[in-house]
Amino acid sequence: MAVYLDHNASTPLHPEVLDAMLPFLQAAHGNASSLHRSGRFLRSAIEQARAQVAELVNARPEQVMFTSGGSEANNTAIKGFLSSSANFLSSPIEHASLLGPLAQAQQSGSTVDWLEINEHGVVDLAAARSRMDSLQPDFFSLQLANNETGAIQPVGELARLAHQVSLKTCLVHSDATQAIGKIEVDFEQLDVDLMTLSGHKFGGPQAAGALIIKQTQVPVPLISGGHQEAGRRAGTENTALLAGLGKAAELARINLLERQSYLLELRRLFERQLSQIEGVQIFSEAVERLPNTSFFALPFYHGETLLMQLDQAGFECASGSACQSGVTTPSHVLSAMGIADELALNAVRVSFGMENTAEQVEQLIETLKHLINQLPAAMRRVAC
Numbered sequence: 569m570a571v572y573l574d575h576n577a578s579t580p581l582h583p584e585v586l587d588a589m590l591p592f593l594q595a596a597h598g599n600a601s602s603l604h605r606s607g608r609f610l611r612s613a614i615e616q617a618r619a620q621v622a623e624l625v626n627a628r629p630e631q632v633m634f635t636s637g638g639s640e641a642n643n644t645a646i647k648g649f650l651s652s653s654a655n656f657l658s659s660p661i662e663h664a665s666l667l668g669p670l671a672q673a674q675q676s677g678s679t680v681d682w683l684e685i686n687e688h689g690v691v692d693l694a695a696a697r698s699r700m701d702s703l704q705p706d707f708f709s710l711q712l713a714n715n716e717t718g719a720i721q722p723v724g725e726l727a728r729l730a731h732q733v734s735l736k737t738c739l740v741h742s743d744a745t746q747a748i749g750k751i752e753v754d755f756e757q758l759d760v761d762l763m764t765l766s767g768h769k770f771g772g773p774q775a776a777g778a779l780i781i782k783q784t785q786v787p788v789p790l791i792s793g794g795h796q797e798a799g800r801r802a803g804t805e806n807t808a809l810l811a812g813l814g815k816a817a818e819l820a821r822i823n824l825l826e827r828q829s830y831l832l833e834l835r836r837l838f839e840r841q842l843s844q845i846e847g848v849q850i851f852s853e854a855v856e857r858l859p860n861t862s863f864f865a866l867p868f869y870h871g872e873t874l875l876m877q878l879d880q881a882g883f884e885c886a887s888g889s890a891c892q893s894g895v896t897t898p899s900h901v902l903s904a905m906g907i908a909d910e911l912a913l914n915a916v917r918v919s920f921g922m923e924n925t926a927e928q929v930e931q932l933i934e935t936l937k938h939l940i941n942q943l944p945a946a947m948r949r950v951a952c
């Protein structure tokens with residue numbers, strides 16, 4: 569059985585989440601919009617899930633709009649609230665599902681400006697403050713944690729600033745997809761207006777997520793023609809998926825500190841030994857990161873080659889972000905950090921989960937050393 573080390577791409581479904589979903593796949597039937605008993609049963613399960621998600625992030629249930637995951641929530645945040653002449657400010661290290669709609673907004677007449685990222689993969693605060701002042705954006709979007717490096721961004725600080733400096737109303741959005749379940753996330757405290765989350769990143773089912781919306785205003789729906797989600801998203805709800813998302817949210821609130829320290833211990837063990845390999849670079853090592861994420865490059869080993877060889881040896885990792893797999897351009901995150909293409913193309917990401925063990929980390933290190941030793945000596949020398 570392969571050792572799965574790609575939890576930032578997707579986490580295994582938690583067994584209790586499966587248990588929460590099964591009744592809706594096996595026995596329950598009907599439509600949550602129907603007024604009869606079966607419909608009401610589904611409705612109450614959906615509303616329970618909404619309350620569970622709200623509680624996880626310290627929001628109110630009516631602020632939770634369910635979506636098909638992080639990508640839809642990000643698209644709704646960008647496309648659902650603004651006219652075509654808006655002025656957006658964001659970061660170049662956002663996920664593709666945020667960069668895509670921003671590019672579309674630009675094509676339809678909006679302006680999009682970008683924050684500077686420092687060499688550690690974090691927004692440069694001083695530069696961000698002055699940009700915020702001079703640009704006075706209508707919409708500011710910054711991820712809470714990066715999916716590749718795990719670097720945590722100063723969202724709260726910049727959200728407050730965006731609300732203060734702007735003479736107009738500035739909507740603030742944060743993509744918290746990677747942060748939820750790994751670090752404490754508090755919608756109120758962050759002072760954002762919109763926040764994205766996705767269930768399959770914290771033990772829930774794939775294709776279930778939410779956009780948390782502070783204001784009572786309704787986004788222009790991406791899917792119209794139905795009253796579901798308070799008119800914000802039409803279509804019959806998938807009760808099983810939402811019940812699973814709700815259960816995952818409930819579980820994510822439990823033992824967060826214990827989970828963080830377990831994951832951190834695995835990463836420290838891994839990086840302590842990894843850093844003994846000559847020439848290795850661990851990205852964002854010097855800043856606060858998600859506890860489970862390690863993104864590194866060996867100067868003499870192409871990332872996708874290493875990835876395939878690790879896969880053959882029974883270790884499932886990622887090169888760059890999983891959404892870019894198969895594309896051999898360097899990671900846009902590493903490029904924004906000023907990492908040279910030759911090194912960026914060698915990047916491999918290991919993202920741990922709760923089922924991983926110290927023994928697996930030791931085996932991974934042994935495998936890495938073995939693979940490196942198999943390289944022709946000249947190749948290793950050239951790079952070191």
Ligand SMILES: Cc1ncc(COP(=O)(O)O)c(C=O)c1O
Binds near residue numbers: 663
């Ligand atoms: C930061 C971030 N945002 C959004 C998404 C998209 O989420 P989903 O897979 O639920 O569409 C991902 C997925 O990798 C992500 O890492």
